[in-house]
Amino acid sequence: MKGYTRNDVEMHSDHFLGRDSHVAVKVKVWRFTATESVVDKFGCSEKEAQKALGRAFELHQQSFWEYDVPSLTEHFFGKNVKWRTEGRQGGWLVVCNIGVPSEWDGVKLNRWALFAKRIKTTVAYLSSDEVVLDTIEANGWCRPDMRCNQCEALMINGLYCHEIGCPNWKKVKIDGEWVTPEPEEEEDFVYDNEEDE
Numbered sequence: 343m344k345g346y347t348r349n350d351v352e353m354h355s356d357h358f359l360g361r362d363s364h365v366a367v368k369v370k371v372w373r374f375t376a377t378e379s380v381v382d383k384f385g386c387s388e389k390e391a392q393k394a395l396g397r398a399f400e401l402h403q404q405s406f407w408e409y410d411v412p413s414l415t416e417h418f419f420g421k422n423v424k425w426r427t428e429g430r431q432g433g434w435l436v437v438c439n440i441g442v443p444s445e446w447d448g449v450k451l452n453r454w455a456l457f458a459k460r461i462k463t464t465v466a467y468l469s470s471d472e473v474v475l476d477t478i479e480a481n482g483w484c485r486p487d488m489r490c491n492q493c494e495a496l497m498i499n500g501l502y503c504h505e506i507g508c509p510n511w512k513k514v515k516i517d518g519e520w521v522t523p524e525p526e527e528e529e530d531f532v533y534d535n536e537e538d539e
């Protein structure tokens with residue numbers, strides 16, 4: 343990456359006096375969507391908006407650490423790479439066994455630069471208004487028509503799911519009320535062949 347030097351590589355250590363410091367990417371840059379944006383988009387209350395934002399934040403952080411970080415570290419540094427989180431609330435992604443910048447050649451430095459950029463871009467993406475609002479929408483967290491008055495229902499893989507034991511779980515919502523659906527009547531299939539004439 344142009345203009346990127348050894349001095350740009352961030353280092354982090356949980357130890358006093360920087361002992362045992364490793365190359366790292368600062369990931370505590372989660373800037374999160376304002377409550378008002380959620381209220382504006384979904385017309386929900388401020389309290390609901392905050393709750394939905396909290397859930398989106400948790401979900402995005404979880405997918406970052408459980409999916410993005412493992413796949414990106416492996417992609418850039420191979421299967422044997424060792425990484426961990428350091429700092430309060432996991433503010434740093436530390437890579438432990440790829441040496442230090444003073445030992446690196448230009449190729450290694452460039453690889454690190456690209457890796458750090460990808461990590462920061464991923465954090466920015468996962469905390470962008472657009473993606474956060476999408477997550478809230480996809481999960482129905484701020485949709486009054488999706489809300490269950492008996493449990494914290496969730497969309498899971500596109501299916502509306504009540505919590506176990508919810509009295510509404512076999513009901514459907516019609517005009518804002520949870521009602522037991524009528525058993526579906528099987529329609530007789532009538533083949534209309536009049537068109538042939």
Ligand SMILES: [Zn+2]
Pocket residue numbers: 490491492493494495504505508509510511
């Ligand atoms: Zn429910």
